[in-house]
Amino acid sequence: MKEKKNQTQTDASLEKKDVSGPPDLELKSMVTTRRNFLKATGFSMAAFLASCSRAPVEKAIPFLIQPEEVIPGKAYWYASTSHSCPSGCGVLVKNRDGRPIKIEGNPEHPVSQGGVCPVCQAGILGLYDSKRLFHPMKNEKKSSWENIDNAIAGDINKAISEKKDIVLLTGTITSPSTREYIQRFLNKYKNSFHYEYDPVSYSAILDAHKINYGERILPGYKFDKADLIISFEADFLGTWISPVQFTKDYRKNRDVSSNSISEHIQIESRLTITGSKADRRVVLDPEEIKGLIFNIYQALTGRSKDHIALEFAEKLIHNKGKSLVISGINDVEIQVMINRINHHLNNTGKTLDLNNPSLQFKGDDNSIEKLFSKLENGKVGILMIHNVNPVYELPNGENFAALMKNIDTTISFSSIMDESTEKCSYACPEPHYLESWSDDEFNSGIISMTQPVIKMFKDNRSFRHSLAVWSGSEKSDLELIRDYWKTGYKIRNRGNESFNLWWDKLVHDGYTILKSVEKTHGPFTDGKIISNTKIPARLTLSAYPSVQLLDGRNSGNPWLQELPDPITKTTWDNFASVSFEKAAELDLKNGDVVKISSGENHVELPVHLQAGQHNNIIAVALGYGRKGTERFFDTGPKWIQRKQSSDKNSYVGKNISPFLKIFKNTLRYSAIPVTIEKTGKTYNLAYTQTYNSLVNPENTAPATMKVRPFVQETEFVEYKKDPSSGSHTIHKLQSMWKEDHPYKDHHWAMAIDLSACTGCSACVVSCQVENNIPVVGRDEVYRRREMHWLRIDRYYSGESSDVDVSFQPMLCQHCDNAPCEPVCPVLATVHSSEGLSQQIYNRCVGTRFCANNCPYKVRRFNWFEYAKKDNLENMILNPDVTVRSRGVMEKCSMCIQRIQEVKIESKANGVKIKDGDIKLACEQSCPADAIVFGDLNDPESRISRLSKDPRHYHVLEELNIRPAIGYMTNIRNREKIKRKKDHG
């Protein structure tokens, strides 16, 4: 890490030099030879916008004149901020030879703390998306910014003269400077309006705080401070608000070595990864959940008779001031009740921070209705759409599209041709965040910096820049941001450094902490009295953001499309998730296509049978069926028996947004009454795991082994009594052979904490990006040929709604007695002197004996030539890792390239490798810090300590193959429950 920092330090100091010119020393020593002249030219060009990469000049210069910071073959890192989702995690971008190839978490970033999610990992591919819009367009024809600006200036004047409104429709604006320029734009054009909404809305929480505290606030949740977490439908480890930050915080209070850990109760209607990790999970349908929240509040104030509510209330009172009650339901009444509960428990200010709120979501669902009424009046002359896709996302998107036709000028800033952009007269595409500047305040007081890490590919312009241009500015995007902060930082700065120093540090670190703009919220008021009306049980739809696609903004990303859903293990589709009981009632089987109807809306989706789900709901993921996914129709190898995933023009999955309802001023994602009917059609979903339990199938289960002992679990109380509780029999392993593999220098190993792992799958994508793992397409996944080196096995204890879920990341176990190694006839897989099982692609002839003989089935075979010929997309490939050809076996290499890089450096510098110097791709990205890699020969290393921990065990230890990957027993904080015989 230090190395990286120094690297960027020079970049930052270059930035400084830029202001004062190259240092004297350099100039004095210069005799103007041709070489020196070129050097000087190169230097000054390199110094200009130093934090950019690849000779950040207007014209690319070949490496003959090498830009200062680029050392061929050596990676360098830039701090930046992810914009792949609205959470805004701090990232480090790895550049090699001038191009960004990997995103990792910035460990120093105060919010994301070094973790990243799969979406963020995959987001880098968007930069190399050849289907991106690279030029401004007018009426779908390529144009230049000059022409566009002139035309739009004319349109603005026309709108003003016709006294028509100018409407800016955006997602949450997190950039203070953008907000400033929007304000200037609004000030300049009097009849202009700004509406903000979020596709996945948290409006109810904000509105509830308006009611209770007089201010729309999305509080900062402090999971690390909470000893008791009760979450109602909030998937805070998966998709809710800021999952990476929450996972990091959640873990802090779940350290099993301490005397107490937090207790987490999840009340939900569909199974989420958060629910899977919960100590206790209660399955209720959304209406019942609402009732329970009311009952708990009443129990707290002494008026309820509901026994669950009383029990929870008792727990909450016991943890007064140290508990956190949250709800993910976008319903103001529920959120007001949540606020009342938290207020009643004195949690506000302790586990909920109203003074330093989250600014990730500020959207207001009211604005949707306001916007519609404005559009319906026909008063809008110009509509600008930024960072949202209303035609796709809004429940009445079709109406919106129809209304858009009446508007003279419609402008989209989207960088992909989505449903809304398609209907716009102008496309003013924004650049990818990795090629642009931005400043964002995702969390009050923390400014996250986004810097370009590569020269802008073509002709994009940021929203901020466009607005400023249309308001009459002639400055560049960077100047706009700097201008804003020159005054902004003076007001909010904590020290008195000079602006340039402050700025350099901001760019270098990727973040800075300023005084937060304090929202002076009022004292708590109860708000109006809300009565809990009971609604009879009925079949309802729950639309949810999936861990992979969220609201669908990244649906054009093949990595995310092929990432198995952490719970269902499906890829490349959304589906109607139905509980087993309900399916039996309706006579549905996995893969039956059903028609879901609600009023005028119909959608046909394949059924997926889901354990842990309430019988009264059908859960469908948002974000599918989006324009741009038609490109995937022929993804994957072409051969006679392949099945194409879709027709040429159809999308991946189906859009469920039309089913959403705006009810009592908020966008409702659940409790939408629907009817369901069988169509008689079937559709095969592409699963990566089809047997979902460690319990052997009933008819073939031997008497000696009902359940396979691969996941060890215990309860916290038991663990405290006996640290080895949960362990199965300890095997006395003996060997016929001499111990003749001493592993003299290093003995690499890994430990994975099953208690920590949330199944979020960040590691899976991280591994895919790092190791050039191909995307194989829907049909190949269906044929069980996905290529992921690292997968997360997910096991249920049964099929009922009350299931336990365990996650187990599974990758090459690098066995010391690896079964794969002796069977290869050509020695293509061999053991290294450092304990790694290595695959030599060049030598592999592809007999697949190794894969057959692998007890963990972690080897992946190149059934076809999977490498693609998309030159732009291929720029993402990691030059340190071979792109495998057809017919060879591959598997996890323990990121051998990362190990080698550190080893070479330590050898060159004569410094011993310290524990933690080598971070594998999976380990680095894990938001739960579940993965620890290190050297068993170093007695001080974390891995050495962990491998002696009583919780540590190996999967299939009894085979005496001595895997290098150990697992730590999963510990749940709950009463010891009598394990049923069929428990997994």
Add this chain to the structure above:
Amino acid sequence: MAENVLAIRENLVIGEKSLSNVTDDVLGIMERKPTGLWWFGLFLSVSALTLGIISIVYQIRTGIGTWGLNKTVGWAFDITNFVFWVGIGHAGTLISAILFLFRQKWRTSINRSAEAMTIFAVMCAGIFPIIHMGRPWLAYWVFPYPNFRGPLWINFRSPLAWDVFAIGTYFIISAVFWYIGMLPDLATVRDRTKNKIKKWIFTILSFGWNGSFRTWHRYETAYGLLAGLATPLVVSVHTIVSFDFATSSIPGWHTTTFPPYFVAGAVFSGFAMVLTLMIITRKTLRLEEYITKKHIENMTKVIILTGGIVTLSYATEFFIAWYSGNGYEQFVFLNRALGPFSWAYWIMISINLIVPQFFWFKKLRRNLVLVFILSIVINVGMWFERFVIIVTSLHRDYLPSSWAMYKPSLVEIGTLIGSFGLFFTLFLLFIRFMPIISIGEIKSILSFKGSYGGKK
């Protein structure tokens, strides 16, 4: 009369053949114009072969993804076919080498064609290890030879490397044994033919055979030595093939009983295949007097024995799985019998267990139509045995997360059909262009009376 001479034993060749009758009968097949039936057979075989070639070319051009394999099931049709064809070969070697050493005279009418069958079966088998590779163009890497890559040697610990030697040795010894045995007959063809080109070809092929005492003496010595060399191969080849599975760590494969189990299975299926071929051959080429019901009966008896060993092996596997107390092992066997591939298992069991029992009855043994049908059924059963061993062990092994199903693709089915096409094409060409019965040897077992003059 013959009955007086050999009252207790049936004559091995009936019809009171004279020495010249034998020569005429056997070589007459080569001299006559082929029948319509032969042409029809050849047409079918070549069509199947063509389908196989198309499948293999397509597969090599496109990738093994054109097979139905997946991350969990890495072998299925390919190695099933391989083991199946190697197994078929075993009967030929057993007949020609072991029965020779035990002086089983009844082998003489069938040993030539049984050995030819061995060679063709091994050729069919040999295709699969090559084409099942991801990069078959690098198949030569499995041979140890001095090279400039280090030099980089093969992995002598790998059962697949042993396979290379086992199959290689087997093919070479079998081919040499077969060819040496054919020398006297090739010389007979040379001497009889009037066609100049044919004479020229057979002159070369017969290696200057002159029928002298010394030639015969050396021939007999060489033949005996080769029989001695080939004998251990009957046991070793399938033993080594079984090591592919027995040395692995996968439950259902990791079994010490595999070598005898596989050898017995190989002989079992091989004799069934010999029966199939012989019944067709004797009928279509009118060789009923040489390949008699006695021969058929003898072979069915071998099938009873080897079928019994196979059945015992199935029982032993189940017993050991239970006795071991190893849950994974027990699961695999329960899964074979009751899991998703139980249909394949029950095909295997019902055929391999029940079919040989028919042969306890003389009446049934002598009913050639029944024997013919059952011989084919046995080979279906034995093909499924290999399929069951390979696929059911893999598809549900240790980690339930990786459990998967397997379904063959069209290309795999085409390749299987193609291997039968190759086998029958070669066999049809063989019976047309080579002496299919060892004339020299058969003359030695003629009944006394017939051998001198006899019926003209």
